Amino acid sequence: MAYKFLDIVSTPAVRAAQEANGARKMWETFEQDRAFDRFTANEAAFIAARDSFFLATVSQSGWPYVQHRGGPQGFLKLLDDQTLAFADFRGNRQYISLGNAADDDRVSLILMDYPQRARLKILARMQARDLAVDPDLAARLALPGYKAKIERAFVLRLETFDWNCAQHITPRYTAPEIETAVAPLRSQLAALEAENRALRAQLAPNSHENRT
Numbered sequence: 001m002a003y004k005f006l007d008i009v010s011t012p013a014v015r016a017a018q019e020a021n022g023a024r025k026m027w028e029t030f031e032q033d034r035a036f037d038r039f040t041a042n043e044a045a046f047i048a049a050r051d052s053f054f055l056a057t058v059s060q061s062g063w064p065y066v067q068h069r070g071g072p073q074g075f076l077k078l079l080d081d082q083t084l085a086f087a088d089f090r091g092n093r094q095y096i097s098l099g100n101a102a103d104d105d106r107v108s109l110i111l112m113d114y115p116q117r118a119r120l121k122i123l124a125r126m127q128a129r130d131l132a133v134d135p136d137l138a139a140r141l142a143l144p145g146y147k148a149k150i151e152r153a154f155v156l157r158l159e160t161f162d163w164n165c166a167q168h169i170t171p172r173y174t175a176p177e178i179e180t181a182v183a184p185l186r187s188q189l190a191a192l193e194a195e196n197r198a199l200r201a202q203l204a205p206n207s208h209e210n211r212t
Contacts, residue, residue, distance in 0.1 A: 004036050005162040008123055036160045038081040043161065046120055047084070047111065048074045051174070056108040057100035057126075067097050072146050076111075079140065084124065084156040087131075087141045089148040098152075101126045107156065115173055117166035124156035 006027065010018075018024040039047070052070035059065055069076075069086065076086045088098070101107060109122040131138040131153050141153055173181070 004160040005121070005123065008160060036162065037158060039078060039158065039161070040081075043120065044078050044081075046113065046118070047076055047078055049113070050074070050076055050111050053112075054110040055097060056110075057097050058104050058106065059096075059100050060103050065096050065100055071148070072143050075141075075143060075146075077141055079155070082158045084122075084158065085129075085137065085141060085153055087143065087150040088128070088152045088154055090151050098128060101128065101154070109156075112169070114169065115171055115177060117169040117171060119164040119166075119169060120161060121164060122156075122161045123159040125159065126154050126156045129153040129155050 010027070015024060018027055051073040052068060053076060054066055055069050056064055056066045071087070071089065076084060079085050105125040105127060107124055107126045109120075109124065111120040111122070113119070129137060129152060131141070131150065134153070137153055137155070141150075143150075
């Protein structure tokens with residue numbers, strides 16, 4: 001775990017739980033990198049390949065709210081090495097994440113790559129932006145050909161991130177990923193079928209002669 005991520009999430013209650021479960025000493029002496037406050041090329045590539053993520057906000061009543069966000073691959077944009085943004089598509093119009101973030105801008109994201117069994121956790125501060133008054137941001141978040149109605153943008157300022165281990169992540173594949181994987185098999189099958197038809201055509205005259 002990135003040390004800065006642990007710094008943020010290790011409340012007194014978390015430290016008490018670590019102590020009760022015999023893990024406190026392990027984390028007290030944890031000395032890995034605290035500098036996970038800027039995305040590198042590795043995270044940039046991972047983020048650009050995602051077509052969904054999970055977004056957690058906290059309500060005024062203290063209840064966490066987790067929402068699935070989806071769109072075309074790459075709809076979550078990296079504006080710079082400390083800033084993310086995405087278009088807010090019109091959905092069921094409950095506006096729970098919008099309301100929560102207006103009161104408390106702290107959010108958590110989980111990005112999954114199921115085929116590669118990889119998981120990226122992000123802590124950030126999120127603000128809603130009116131794209132009508134920010135044409136530059138609107139241009140950067142544009143998704144040509146995608147017909148969902150965009151109501152606003154969300155801009156997220158990175159606090160820290162952390163990569164999780166692959167344990168318990170079951171590989172899953174989207175329809176396009178499956179199609180890409182089986183495309184060589186389809187081509188091979190088509191070639192074999194064509195070869196089979198050609199051989200049958202060559203054998204057909206010989207079969208007629210043998211019958212006469």
